[in-house]
Amino acid sequence: MEAGYHPCAANGAAADGNGGAQQAAAAAAAAAPAIREQDRLMPIANVIRIMRRVLPAHAKISDDAKETIQECVSEYISFITGEANERCQREQRKTITAEDVLWAMSRLGFDDYVEPLSIYLHRYREFEGESRGVGVGVSAARGDHHHHHHHGHVGGMLKSRAQGSMVTHHDMQMHAAMYGGVVPPPPHPPPHHHAFQLMPPPHGQYAPYDMYGGDHGMAAYYGGMYAPGSGGNGDGSGSSGSGGAGTPQTVNFEHQHPFGYK
């Protein structure tokens, strides 16, 4: 029966067979028996797309592996949310915030994610603020070195290098940090490696760009600019800052080997 186990088992058949093994799915089903299958899982196509990004081109993925990872994603969200929820409960708050989620991640061992996610969130806020026309005060408060990049990140990417370097570099820093954050600590810590705690409060006080600044962000930026065919190396975090000096063609791409660690 286990062989036939499918997400849909959570809709009622989960009780059958192999003991606690299906607890997770069963518990999810118990919480809301009427959950439709498609509401319980991330769309498989999206999951596969993300998987493919980190696998070599020749890699094949069986359907069962795809489905398993799809299940794991939902479990991951539940796991983190549960912890965040408990915190809110303790503090008698009704709303689970992004900050609660980040806190829960760091509590549960995903502290490597916290920094890239904080940056991502920060950028999302800027982007949202801009597109809704309410971000004026925010961007003004955050210093002058990136205040005009908002209008269209895509456009920013394509701008001339002279302008683009300052305009978009933090996109690429995120870029770098994003994937740098996934891997275990690199042999030599990236320049921005510091004790980054939880993300800062929503407004104003966020000013850590200097901390992320400089070389590796630039390297990543130039890498992205000059090697579009290779897709913007996600692992700029460990590479040297040679690109920052304006010699993009010498940027040392040190990509993370897709399966270079265990």
Place this chain on the structure above:
Amino acid sequence: MRQARPYSAMFAGGVSARTGPHALPLARIKKIMKRSAGDSSGSVIVDGGGGARMISGEAPVVFSKACELFIAELTRRAWAATLDGKRRTMHKEDVAAAVQNTDLFDFLVDVVMADLGHDDDHMD
């Protein structure tokens, strides 16, 4: 060499109406969060109790990226298991191996074991 494209969705014209610039649909994430936060669809919020929570709009945004990181990491580790077995196709056993070899993924043990489709009986 293949490389990750963390922002491909945002930069490569892949911004879809359904997911926006995010690689995963926020509404779906939110639903899963709601369930995990003790919401039994429509139940009354109980202050200080374990009742339903509201979810800040930013929380699913964080998760959309977090899930990307998570999928990427799990996939890499599973692929390492695939290669260990001298195979070229990743199977769920590889995902299970990745989970079992990684403390961080302990919370997934039940999921991957439940999914493991051996015909022999599962031990308690």
